[in-house]
Amino acid sequence: QVTLKESGPVLVKPTETLTLTCTVSGFSLSNARMGVSWIRQPPGKALEWLAHIFSNDEKSYSTSLKSRLTISKDTSKSQVVLTMTNMDPVDTATYYCARIRLEGVVFDYWGQGTLVTVSS
Amino acid sequence: QSALTQPASVSGSPGQSITISCTGTSSDVGSYNLVSWYQQHPGKAPKLMIYEGSKRPSGVSNRFSGSKSGNTASLTISGLQAEDEADYYCCSYAGSSTSLVFGGGTKLTVL
Numbered sequence: 001q002v003t004l005k006e007s008g009p010v011l012v013k014p015t016e017t018l019t020l021t022c023t024v025s026g027f028s029l030s031n032a033r034m035g036v037s038w039i040r041q042p043p044g045k046a047l048e049w050l051a052h053i054f055s056n057d058e059k060s061y062s063t064s065l066k067s068r069l070t071i072s073k074d075t076s077k078s079q080v081v082l083t084m085t086n087m088d089p090v091d092t093a094t095y096y097c098a099r100i101r102l103e104g105v106v107f108d109y110w111g112q113g114t115l116v117t118v119s120s
Numbered sequence: 121q122s123a124l125t126q127p128a129s130v131s132g133s134p135g136q137s138i139t140i141s142c143t144g145t146s147s148d149v150g151s152y153n154l155v156s157w158y159q160q161h162p163g164k165a166p167k168l169m170i171y172e173g174s175k176r177p178s179g180v181s182n183r184f185s186g187s188k189s190g191n192t193a194s195l196t197i198s199g200l201q202a203e204d205e206a207d208y209y210c211c212s213y214a215g216s217s218t219s220l221v222f223g224g225g226t227k228l229t230v231l
């Protein structure tokens with residue numbers, strides 16, 4: 001079955017760089033019809049799409065965060081990595097990775113999410 | 121990109137029907153039939169309920185339905201049940217440069 005799992009630090013300091021890893025199983029990152037997205041949700045607030053990457057290495061980023069984000073993948077390890085630079089307390093959120101299906105441009109499977117707190 | 125506009129909250133009694141709206145622009149909802157809806161229970165990851173405006177994934181109850189008119193998409197839940205109480209988010213494709221945008225979310229309370 002399809003699963004995604006996020007991993008990374010639970011606490012980062014302001015100005016530091018956050019690195020999150022999404023490890024997937026049940027599908028291949030080389031599948032042309034699928035990709036992986038990162039989505040975040042500050043406590044008590046709405047979902048916000050951050051970035052996605054597809055099998056052909058096509059990437060897309062949120063316009064408002066583009067300068068701070070980098071997404072990459074290691075197909076052999078079934079991992080997608082998101083880095084976000086210059087972290088700020090407002091970036092405190094649960095970060096989800098989700099499979100994005102090209103047909104319908106839809107997030108059909110989600111990880112459990114990982115809460116990242118930005119504090120000194 | 122601006123978030124899609126959803127009502128902050130809606131409520132209904134068991135057995136009733138409710139509709140949640142999701143208003144975007146001609147650059148997102150109005151241009152593409154690529155609106156999806158997600159249900160999120162407290163402390164849980166979102167779950168896909170509707171995609172491409174009106175299609176249901178396997179396993180999702182047919183009490184959930186979606187539609188679109190102009191720049192507004194809608195999610196209707198009929199025969200409300202206690203377990204439907206959750207937050208609901210819409211999401212639309214917005215073109216290759218903007219990609220994807222979520223709504224602000226709607227809290228559904230089953231009275």
